[in-house]
Amino acid sequence: MSAQILSSHRTPWTQRLNAWFYRHNQGGRLTTLVLFLPPALTVFTLFVILPISESGLYSFFRWNGFTELSEGGRFVGLRNFAQMLQHDVFHVAVWNTLKIVLISLVIQLPLAMAVALAVASKSRINNLFRLIFFLPFILADVVAGLIWRFIYDGGTGLVAAVTNLFNLEAFYPLADADWAFNAILVVVIWKYFGYHMMIYIAGLQGISDDMIEAAKLDGASPWKIITKVKLPLIWPAIRLSIFFSVIGALQFFEMAMPLVQSGGPGGSAHTIVTYLYEFGIVRTRVGFGSAVAVVLFLACAVFAFTYQRYVMRQRD
Amino acid sequence: MIRFKTLLPVSLAALSLMATTMSAQAEEVVNVLHNQQDEKIRAAWEEIRQDFEAQHPDIRVNLEFQDDSAMKQRLPTLLQSNAKPHLYWSFGGANYRTRATSGLLADITDKADGLRANISPGALSAFEIDGRLYGAPYRLAQVGFWYNKRLFEQAGVSADDIETWDDFLDVVQQIKDAGITPIAAGGGERWPLHFYWTYLAMRIGGQDLFNDILADKASFDNAAYIRAGVELQRLADLDPFQPGYLGAKYNEAANVFGNHQAAIHLMGEWDIGVQRSESESGEGVNDNDLGYFSFPAVTGGQGDPSATLGGVDGWAFTAGNGTDAAVEWLTFFLSPENQARLAEQDIIIPVARGAETHVQNPHMKVIAENIAHSSWHQVFWDQALGADVGGVINDISAELTSGDETPEGAVERIQEAWDFR
Numbered sequence: 001m002s003a004q005i006l007s008s009h010r011t012p013w014t015q016r017l018n019a020w021f022y023r024h025n026q027g028g029r030l031t032t033l034v035l036f037l038p039p040a041l042t043v044f045t046l047f048v049i050l051p052i053s054e055s056g057l058y059s060f061f062r063w064n065g066f067t068e069l070s071e072g073g074r075f076v077g078l079r080n081f082a083q084m085l086q087h088d089v090f091h092v093a094v095w096n097t098l099k100i101v102l103i104s105l106v107i108q109l110p111l112a113m114a115v116a117l118a119v120a121s122k123s124r125i126n127n128l129f130r131l132i133f134f135l136p137f138i139l140a141d142v143v144a145g146l147i148w149r150f151i152y153d154g155g156t157g158l159v160a161a162v163t164n165l166f167n168l169e170a171f172y173p174l175a176d177a178d179w180a181f182n183a184i185l186v187v188v189i190w191k192y193f194g195y196h197m198m199i200y201i202a203g204l205q206g207i208s209d210d211m212i213e214a215a216k217l218d219g220a221s222p223w224k225i226i227t228k229v230k231l232p233l234i235w236p237a238i239r240l241s242i243f244f245s246v247i248g249a250l251q252f253f254e255m256a257m258p259l260v261q262s263g264g265p266g267g268s269a270h271t272i273v274t275y276l277y278e279f280g281i282v283r284t285r286v287g288f289g290s291a292v293a294v295v296l297f298l299a300c301a302v303f304a305f306t307y308q309r310y311v312m313r314q315r316d
Numbered sequence: 317m318i319r320f321k322t323l324l325p326v327s328l329a330a331l332s333l334m335a336t337t338m339s340a341q342a343e344e345v346v347n348v349l350h351n352q353q354d355e356k357i358r359a360a361w362e363e364i365r366q367d368f369e370a371q372h373p374d375i376r377v378n379l380e381f382q383d384d385s386a387m388k389q390r391l392p393t394l395l396q397s398n399a400k401p402h403l404y405w406s407f408g409g410a411n412y413r414t415r416a417t418s419g420l421l422a423d424i425t426d427k428a429d430g431l432r433a434n435i436s437p438g439a440l441s442a443f444e445i446d447g448r449l450y451g452a453p454y455r456l457a458q459v460g461f462w463y464n465k466r467l468f469e470q471a472g473v474s475a476d477d478i479e480t481w482d483d484f485l486d487v488v489q490q491i492k493d494a495g496i497t498p499i500a501a502g503g504g505e506r507w508p509l510h511f512y513w514t515y516l517a518m519r520i521g522g523q524d525l526f527n528d529i530l531a532d533k534a535s536f537d538n539a540a541y542i543r544a545g546v547e548l549q550r551l552a553d554l555d556p557f558q559p560g561y562l563g564a565k566y567n568e569a570a571n572v573f574g575n576h577q578a579a580i581h582l583m584g585e586w587d588i589g590v591q592r593s594e595s596e597s598g599e600g601v602n603d604n605d606l607g608y609f610s611f612p613a614v615t616g617g618q619g620d621p622s623a624t625l626g627g628v629d630g631w632a633f634t635a636g637n638g639t640d641a642a643v644e645w646l647t648f649f650l651s652p653e654n655q656a657r658l659a660e661q662d663i664i665i666p667v668a669r670g671a672e673t674h675v676q677n678p679h680m681k682v683i684a685e686n687i688a689h690s691s692w693h694q695v696f697w698d699q700a701l702g703a704d705v706g707g708v709i710n711d712i713s714a715e716l717t718s719g720d721e722t723p724e725g726a727v728e729r730i731q732e733a734w735d736f737r
Contacts, residue, residue, distance in 0.1 A: 062736070064414065064704075065392065066392050066411075066414055066415065066418060066420075067414075067418040067420070071418065072414075072418060079736075083736070153560075154559060154560045155559065155560065170559045170560070172559060172560025172562075172563055174504075174560075174563035175503070175504070175560040175561065175562040175563030175564070176562075176563075177562075177718070177720065180563070260504065260563065261504040261505050261506070261563075261565060262505070262506060262707075262710075264504075264563070265503075265504075265562045265563065265714070265718060265720075266714070266715050266718060266720045266721075267711070278707075279707075282703065282707065283703045283704040283706075283707040284702070284703045284704060285704050
């Protein structure tokens with residue numbers, strides 16, 4: 001150790017750098033790093049790190065975003081956060097976001113799995129079914145929202161056709177504070193279950209036929225084959241799809257916009273992101289919006305890291 | 317070999333190009349940014365522009381168009397850049413005030429004698445901030461009750477009988493009893509419902525109370541505004557709106573009204589055209605069937621029933637660009653003659669003195685007279701009080717109507733937003 005330091009005193013620093021580089025640059029790894037890391041890091045800093053820290057700063061201000069923060073902003077400490085946490089509409093938004101997560105775990109993913117098990121084996125008719133189930137996911141979110149706005153119209157839509165058929169009173173789900181968000185949940189399931197189905201199909205097709213054959217020879221029932229062989233084997237795919245659906249729920253926004261205006265009746269159909277948009281952007285309270293964004297970012301980050309750490313790293 | 321014949325036009329073109337660039341250097345340029353999509357209106361403006369340039373050979377005016385939402389999004393940055401126009405289309409209200417007090421607009425108070433001479437002081441005051449002028453109004457709008465005469469007849473009611481809010485509620489009840497949907501409302505967007513609450517607040521509380529609130533000498537949490545909520549809930553209790561109104565957008569409500577499926581629509585005069593274009597037939601409620609009455613007085617209210625709620629839209633000068641040429645252009649554009657020209661084509665309800673007599677459409681005419689005789693022309697509260705406080709007023713209006721908020725809770729929430737603005 002001391003010899004190294006002594007010797008390094010005598011050689012010029014460029015030579016030392018060269019030597020260090022030579023020693024560590026195994027298989028050109030360092031060259032790659034030096035060449036490719038800076039551009040990526042610059043872009044990442046510019047468009048991710050910087051905006052995130054900026055909204056962290058804004059969240060402590062009362063600021064409308066029209067003028068420079070130094071001129072138009074007023075420091076309010078934690079007041080934006082306090083206001084947000086006391087706001088009942090924010091509570092509704094958080095609860096609704098959790099509802100999306102719950103509905104995904106309880107209905108959407110099992111449904112996707114059931115359909116995947118049904119259409120996973122390779123055949124022409126299965127290809128057709130897969131396409132049909134995957135179709136909603138291909139649609140743009142806004143387009144899907146607009147289509148469902150027509151379906152949910154109690155005067156002229158599909159809902160009207162049903163109520164007319166049974167001679168019921170006209171029903172407008174999107175205008176009803178108790179129903180608006182449930183109506184959106186139905187669209188969420190319809191829109192995204194095909195995506196999770198595709199993940200599962202990919203997993204199921206990776207299971208070797210020999211394994212299924214062996215289970216059959218051992219006398220396993222079809223149900224046993226699913227629960228004891230297939231599901232454990234595609235567990236990595238399942239936990240990946242859970243991860244996607246939770247992150248998707250936290251970011252849910254585009255499809256809700258055409259379905260309901262500014263959070264639906266009494267704000268009953270807000271999610272965290274539509275809440276951010278309505279109370280931060282539309283009402284020109286950039287500071288308040290930033291506070292919501294900071295909370296949302298923390299929620300995403302905490303979930304992503306914990307999930308990666310404790311669920312994705314499992315080796316089973 | 318180049319022939320003289322081909323050379324001549326080329327050299328002439330080059331010469332004329334030089335001439336134009338030389339004259340362009342001598343000219344002063346005024347850039348005007350607007351969001352007007354309507355071809356008819358743009359053609360009318362273009363005529364005025366040509367007249368102006370004919371009379372002012374040393375000034376060139378460019379009318380630049382940007383789509384409304386694009387303009388809204390770009391303005392905050394555009395106003396701070398070098399590419400900003402001299403003048404841009406602007407509503408009065410809180411955004412205009414914020415920009416003026418933030419130094420983004422040019423103070424033209426000392427050059428405004430021409431504008432002052434032509435424009436009625438009431439309208440001009442919408443563009444005055446603390447006594448200084450940063451722009452000028454261009455047109456007026458009023459919100460009132462549009463109604464379907466045929467459906468009124470069918471229900472055996474007359475708009476002439478409506479003098480007070482109680483009369484109005486009676487009429488609504490009678491229309492409902494006749495099996496007709498009384499009122500169309502775009503409750504999903506909320507601002508259409510805020511017209512009800514704010515008009516009631518104006519009729520009950522009056523102008524002085526509102527001015528005191530603006531000056532922080534009074535609170536939104538007052539007896540008059542609580543009563544506004546009570547009266548709105550009296551209307552809502554009659555269940556007068558089309559089914560599903562709480563999820564409906566404005567244009568969907570205009571469709572219901574234009575299809576003769578509801579008798580009344582509380583809206584600005586732009587609804588004449590919108591209910592027509594949104595209706596299934598494309599005809600809407602035609603001029604013969606369409607009627608109009610102002611928001612009625614409320615018994616026991618302090619407000620003058622002639623007071624009007626509506627818009628004052630106009631132009632603002634950007635910082636450093638309140639040049640003589642720009643002011644000259646706007647003075648010309650807003651002169652009584654040119655405003656009369658636009659009014660004759662039913663394009664605007666003018667702000668220039670005397671120009672309102674040139675309005676042709678009978679409904680526009682009524683509104684022009686209403687505003688001219690109005691003791692208090694108030695800009696829509698959701699615009700005038702800024703997007704944050706205005707947003708809360710829209711929220712509570714919808715929630716009072718749906719029964720999710722109490723009149724007391726509503727005013728508390730507005731005051732809270734006002735305190736935190």
